[in-house]
Each structure stands twice: as structure tokens, then as C-alpha cells.
Amino acid sequence: MAEDEALIAATALVKQFGDFTAVDGIDVRVRAGEAFGFLGPNGAGKSSTMRMIGCVSRPTGGSLRILGMDAAKEGAAIRARLGVCPQQDSLDLELTVLENLTVYARYFNIPRRVARARAMELLDFVQLADRAGDKVEPLSGGMKRRLTIARALVNEPEIVLLDEPTTGLDPQARHLVWERLFRLKQRGVTLVLTTHYMDEAEQLCDRLVVMDTGRIVAEGSPRELIERHSTREVLEVRFGTEPLDRFAEKLDGIGERTEVLPDRILVYTDDGDAAAAQVHGLGLTPSSVLVRRGSLEDVFLQLTGRTLVD
Amino acid sequence: MARPTALALEYHLVSYRRTWRSSVFSSFALPAMFLVAMGITVGRYIDERSTAIGVPYLDYLGPGLLASTALQVAVGDSTWPVYSGFHWSRIYHAMRASPLTVGDMLRGHLLFAMLRVALSGVAFLVVLLLFGALHSWWALATPLVCVLLGAACAAPCFAYAARADNDGAFAVLFRVGVVPMTLFAGVFFPVESLPGPARVLAWVSPLWHGVELSRAATLGTSTAWGLPAHTAVLLLWCAAGYVLALRAFTRKLGD
Numbered sequence: 001m002a003e004d005e006a007l008i009a010a011t012a013l014v015k016q017f018g019d020f021t022a023v024d025g026i027d028v029r030v031r032a033g034e035a036f037g038f039l040g041p042n043g044a045g046k047s048s049t050m051r052m053i054g055c056v057s058r059p060t061g062g063s064l065r066i067l068g069m070d071a072a073k074e075g076a077a078i079r080a081r082l083g084v085c086p087q088q089d090s091l092d093l094e095l096t097v098l099e100n101l102t103v104y105a106r107y108f109n110i111p112r113r114v115a116r117a118r119a120m121e122l123l124d125f126v127q128l129a130d131r132a133g134d135k136v137e138p139l140s141g142g143m144k145r146r147l148t149i150a151r152a153l154v155n156e157p158e159i160v161l162l163d164e165p166t167t168g169l170d171p172q173a174r175h176l177v178w179e180r181l182f183r184l185k186q187r188g189v190t191l192v193l194t195t196h197y198m199d200e201a202e203q204l205c206d207r208l209v210v211m212d213t214g215r216i217v218a219e220g221s222p223r224e225l226i227e228r229h230s231t232r233e234v235l236e237v238r239f240g241t242e243p244l245d246r247f248a249e250k251l252d253g254i255g256e257r258t259e260v261l262p263d264r265i266l267v268y269t270d271d272g273d274a275a276a277a278q279v280h281g282l283g284l285t286p287s288s289v290l291v292r293r294g295s296l297e298d299v300f301l302q303l304t305g306r307t308l309v310d
Numbered sequence: 311m312a313r314p315t316a317l318a319l320e321y322h323l324v325s326y327r328r329t330w331r332s333s334v335f336s337s338f339a340l341p342a343m344f345l346v347a348m349g350i351t352v353g354r355y356i357d358e359r360s361t362a363i364g365v366p367y368l369d370y371l372g373p374g375l376l377a378s379t380a381l382q383v384a385v386g387d388s389t390w391p392v393y394s395g396f397h398w399s400r401i402y403h404a405m406r407a408s409p410l411t412v413g414d415m416l417r418g419h420l421l422f423a424m425l426r427v428a429l430s431g432v433a434f435l436v437v438l439l440l441f442g443a444l445h446s447w448w449a450l451a452t453p454l455v456c457v458l459l460g461a462a463c464a465a466p467c468f469a470y471a472a473r474a475d476n477d478g479a480f481a482v483l484f485r486v487g488v489v490p491m492t493l494f495a496g497v498f499f500p501v502e503s504l505p506g507p508a509r510v511l512a513w514v515s516p517l518w519h520g521v522e523l524s525r526a527a528t529l530g531t532s533t534a535w536g537l538p539a540h541t542a543v544l545l546l547w548c549a550a551g552y553v554l555a556l557r558a559f560t561r562k563l564g565d
Binding site: 054056057058076077079080082084086088089090091092093094095099103104106107108109152155 | 313314317318320321324325328399400401403404405406407408409410411563564
């Protein structure tokens with residue numbers, strides 16, 4: 001893709017904090033109108049990357065161009081055209097829901113009258129219009145997050161950055177947020193988000209990169225990634241509480257590869273039912289057999305490992 | 311004032327709309343109590359025994375309390391609210407995502423603190439007027455003195471608050487900075503009564519210079535070192551504090 005087509009173009013982008021390298025030379029191109037995701041375990045460098053794209057943190061090396069401008073030099077001009085929904089809410093709890101939007105709009109030098117009209121419209125969009133005059137403090141987590149999203153839209157940004165937009169929300173609240181973000185995408189707004197929820201990435205992202213220890217380890221659409229790094233289907237076999245190692249040996253050779261977890265054996269295969277038939281054909285009697293579609297979660301765990309990162 | 315700085319100030323004005331009445335009241339209620347308790351009662355005791363200060367003690371004390379009120383308001387407004395901006399309300403982080411620069415945020419908040427200092431100064435001036443403690447039209451310049459003194463105290467406090475790891479740091483600041491300054495920098499008695507080394511500390515402190523200017527204005531007398539010298543010391547505090555604060559803010563919000 002040519003440089004000038006990309007709204008965000010990072011080349012060999014590096015971020016260091018002292019001796020620690022948080023982002024280790026990544027190349028990213030985000031096109032207009034797409035929803036682009038950064039996936040990765042904690043400490044993978046997602047948030048550091050987002051902060052550089054948001055022009056609040058200076059790249060240590062490489063180049064970062066956003067909306068055709070140099071992020072290191074024209075931060076304020078770029079920020080004027082970005083919307084940012086941070087991981088940690090920074091709403092003013094003392095002000096009302098409406099005031100949070102109008103005050104924020106003023107930072108962008110939006111005339112008061114315009115700010116107010118736009119704020120009302122956005123509250124409608126995030127389904128908080130009936131709470132316009134209430135204080136923010138007593139709102140639920142989901143409402144606060146929707147308000148933060150509305151706030152990020154108050155300057156009619158071309159790119160919206162969302163850092164873990166649904167972390168900590170209950171399922172209903174998550175689905176509402178996803179639906180609103182999908183509507184934004186329909187309107188042609190470019191979305192850039194980080195998440196460690198695989199279902200979120202599959203729901204929202206046209207394209208994504210998986211990051212691990214500051215590097216990009218895979219890139220593509222969710223479907224491409226599943227095809228490339230996992231299999232179409234996964235067979236999950238359980239044998240009650242019996243030790244799984246001796247079964248695993250027997251299952252070897254079924255499917256493309258197998259993985260033994262403490263409670264079950266995963267068989268990665270393009271045809272789950274056929275694999276299940278093979279298991280039964282060996283004379284084994286699993287306590288449960290489940291065939292499911294290969295998911296981004298399989299890709300993620302395959303690429304970044306199962307070791308817990310804290 | 312540059313446009314973005316005014317936009318940063320605007321946030322503080324909007325949130326002040328909620329609390330300005332109580333804050334103006336409380337910022338001069340305490341010094342007014344001091345004025346009554348010490349100016350009238352202690353004042354009567356002193357005035358019966360000595361006329362060395364040339365005016366009734368209440369009139370001497372009033373401009374000193376005016377300056378110490380400016381100090382209190384300035385420090386109060388540039389410690390917890392600044393810490394909150396980084397850690398509790400996270401208002402600076404919210405502003406950071408907009409075109410406002412770190413300098414805009416710092417200047418907007420500092421200007422707001424100065425506005426608060428000026429308002430409490432004006433309120434206290436009215437109290438002094440009611441007590442008949444004003445001897446000169448120069449008294450009208452005291453809000454300006456308050457703002458200069460306030461900025462001299464607030465700017466370094468912004469730097470201190472931006473670097474603070476927890477809000478316990480401010481209790482220390484009050485114990486080793488604000489309270490000793492209030493007691494020994496010429497508010498209640500002339501610094502000439504202090505032993506030599508303590509007098510030097512008073513001379514270094516911004517408050518003494520503010521007290522000198524404020525007292526000269528309300529009493530129509532001259533200052534110890536002259537207007538330019540006192541102003542210069544206060545401006546030096548402002549400039550050094552501002553540079554440190556901008557550096558601290560940039561370090562905190564830049565990466």
C-alpha cells in the first residue's frame with residue numbers, strides 16, 4: 001500500500017523507556033475507514049503504541065505519520081483530528097454528563113453553541129440523552145464508558161483510538177458498545193483499538209496485528225490469521241479426571257497437531273467430525289467431545305503462548 | 311493570553327461555578343477570625359503598652375493577614391487540585407488528548423489559581439475596610455500584590471505537586487513551609503525581632519516580600535527594601551517555579 005493512502009503509517013517505530021524497549025520496530029499501515037486492532041498480552045506494547053499514535057508520547061525511533069503529518073512534530077494539529085477513548089476513564093465526576101462533553105469540546109476550540117448541539121446529538125447516539133443533566137459519579141461502568149466514547153467523538157474525529165474499550169463491562173454493556181462502534185465504522189470513521197478479548201477483535205476488526213514483547217508476530221484479517229496460524233476447526237476431547245498424557249500419545253497423528261491442557265486435549269483439524277470419528281475408532285471413550293470453529297483465541301495462544309504474563 | 315491557555319482556564323471556571331461561594335467565604339473567614347482574635351484582643355494589650363509600630367496593632371496585622379491569606383489560597387489551590395489532575399480527576403490526562411499543550415494546561419490552571427487569590431484578596435480587603443484598617447488609596451493595589459505573591463508561591467507548588475508520589479507530601483509542605491512562613495515572615499511582628507539567621511530565612515521567603523508590599527500599600531508607608539527589590543524577588547520565585555513546574559508537567563505527561 002502506498003504511503004499516502006494510509007491514515008496511519010508507522011515505519012520501524014520504536015519506544016524505549018530507559019533500558020526497556022516497549023515497542024521494538026513495528027511497521028503498521030491503517031487505511032481510511034477500516035477498523036484496525038492491536039492484540040497482545042499485557043506488556044506486549046499495545047498501549048505504548050496507542051499513546052504514540054495519540055501523539056501524547058514521542059517515538060524513540062522510526063517514523064510515525066498520521067493524517068499525512070509527522071507525529072513527532074505536529075502533535076497538536078494531529079490531536080485536533082483524533083478522538084481518544086482511554087483505557088482509564090478521565091471523566092469529571094463533579095460535572096454533569098452534558099457538561100463533560102461541552103467542556104471537552106472547548107479544548108478543541110469548538111464554539112459553545114455548536115458544542116452543546118453536538119453534545120446532545122452524541123448523548124442520543126450513546127443512549128444517555130435522558131441522563132444529560134445528571135452528575136457522572138453515580139453512572140454505571142457501561143454508561144461511563146459510553147460517555148467517554150461520546151466525548152471522543154465531540155470534535156468529529158477522522159480516527160478514533162480505543163484502548164480496551166469494553167474491559168470491565170458486563171455482557172449487555174459490551175454488546176451495546178460494540179454496536180455503537182459498528183455504527184461509527186458504517187459512517188466511515190476509522191477505528192483503531194486494542195483489546196485482549198478475542199471475540200471483540202473478531203466482532204470489530206477488519207484487520208489486526210498480534211503483538212508480543214514489542215514486536216508484531218502476525219498480521220491480517222481475523223479469518224486470514226485463523227487460516228494461517230490455526231485450523232478451521234478444533235476438537236476438544238475430555239476424559240473425566242484421568243491423566244491425559246497416555247491418551248495424548250494415542251491421539252497423535254489425528255488432525256494437524258494436538259495440544260494437551262490440564263483438563264482436555266485439543267485436536268487442531270480442518271474437519272472436526274472426522275477427527276472425532278477417528279478418536280472413537282481407536283476404541284477410546286472420552287467423557288465429552290466437542291467440535292468448534294477455530295478462533296482468534298487459538299491463534300493468539302499459539303503465537304503468544306499460554307504462559308501467564310503479569 | 312493565548313487562545314489555548316484561555317480554553318484550559320475555561321475548564322476550571324466551569325467547575326468553579328459550582329463552588330465559588332463557599333470557597334470565597336472560607337478563604338477569608340479564617341484570617342478574619344485571626345483579625346478579630348488577635349487584632350482586637352491582642353491588639354488592645356499591645357497598643358496600651360507600646361506605640362512603637364506607629365499604628366494600631368490591628369491595622370498593622372491586617373495587611374499581613376491579607377498576604378498570608380494569598381499564600382494559603384495559592385498553596386491550597388496548587389497542591390491537591392494539581393495532584394488530583396494527575397491522579398484523581400485525571401483532568402490533565404483528558405486535556406492531553408486534545409490540541410492543548412502541556413504548557414497550556416499549566417498556564418490555564420495557574421491563571422485560575424491567581425484568579426482565586428485575587429478574589430479572596432478583594433474579599434479580605436473589604437473586611438479590612440470595615441475594620442477601618444486602610445490608611446491609603448494604595449490599598450487598592452493589594453489584590454495585585456496578592457496575585458504576585460500568590461504566583462510566587464503557587465508556581466513552585468505546581469512543580470512540587472506534579473512530582474509528589476502521594477498527597478501526604480502536602481502535609482509536609484504545610485508543616486515546613488506554609489506554617490513557619492506564616493508565623494515568622496513578618497505577618498504578626500516585624501522580622502527585625504528575629505535572631506539573625508531566622509531573619510535571613512524570612513528575607514528569602516516570598517511571604518515577607520508580599521507582606522512588606524501589602525503593608526506599605528494599606529498604611530501608605532514605605533517598604534524595607536523598596537518596591538523594585540521586593541517585586542524582583544517575587545518575580546524570581548515566579549520564574550523559577552514556572553520553569554520547574556513546566557519541566558515536571560512535561561515529564562509527567564510527555565511519556
